């Protein structure tokens with residue numbers, strides 16, 4: 569039965585990581601890791617410090633090359649290990665780092681416009697007159713991330729949470745098929761966290777979203793499948809209740 573479930577999911581997988589390992593100075597940060605995610609899925613990745621969460625994202629985005637294993641992406645089953653970081657981004661994988669990197673001197677609108685036009689040269693963006701289509705798309709994205717009322721504010725004036733949403737909006741402007749988000753709840757107020765969960769859930773209706781997060785309450789609110797990493801491998805997978813009831817998970821992660 570397990571085999572059948574595995575085959576069925578692998579047919580629909582957007583990202584398929586198979587038996588990947590990487591060592592740094594003889595230390596195995598990722599150890600025979602396999603992982604899959606479907607096209608319209610929200611997934612949380614949790615695990616203690618040093619479990620390999622960041623290294624996993626580095627491998628998927630092409631920042632780190634594994635020593636062995638396979639990483640396939642998309643309908644054409646692209647071999648990501650053959651692509652450069654920039655080509656992987658262009659193939660549809662967006663990554664949000666913990667610290668927001670918006671252009672603070674520019675308005676929210678201009679930040680979104682720049683993200684929308686990212687594939688064009690900077691000169692083309694400068695010469696380009698914002699058409700009605702761009703304007704509509706920017707307004708849609710702003711509404712989606714909860715910044716519809718802030719479009720003409722300078723980004724530097726936004727709260728920490730709003731800057732994070734703007735950056736998620738900038739990634740959405742690129743229309744990625746897979747979005748990787750690193751600890752989005754860090755430093756946010758309760759209200760901001762709630763809005764962030766809604767936003768990520770909505771984004772995952774039309775794409776795959778992987779959220780790496782330490783905050784269990786936040787993960788609970790995401791209400792999605794959870795993958796627990798430990799020592800560079802998948803220790804458990806399933807609903808949050810399922811994985812937190814797993815004795816191995818309790819031992820290595822929650823029991824500390």
Ligand SMILES: Nc1ncnc2c1ncn2[C@@H]1O[C@H](COP(=O)(O)OP(=O)(O)OP(=O)(O)O)[C@@H](O)[C@H]1O
Pocket residue numbers: 592593596597615616617618619620621622623624
């Ligand atoms: N470039 C590197 N050189 C040497 N060791 C590394 C390197 N990158 C990661 N490591 C080691 O690999 C292990 C996994 O690290 P990683 O940052 O992926 O874990 P993590 O789960 O993201 O941890 P955290 O929750 O603390 O961010 C750690 O022991 C780390 O020290």
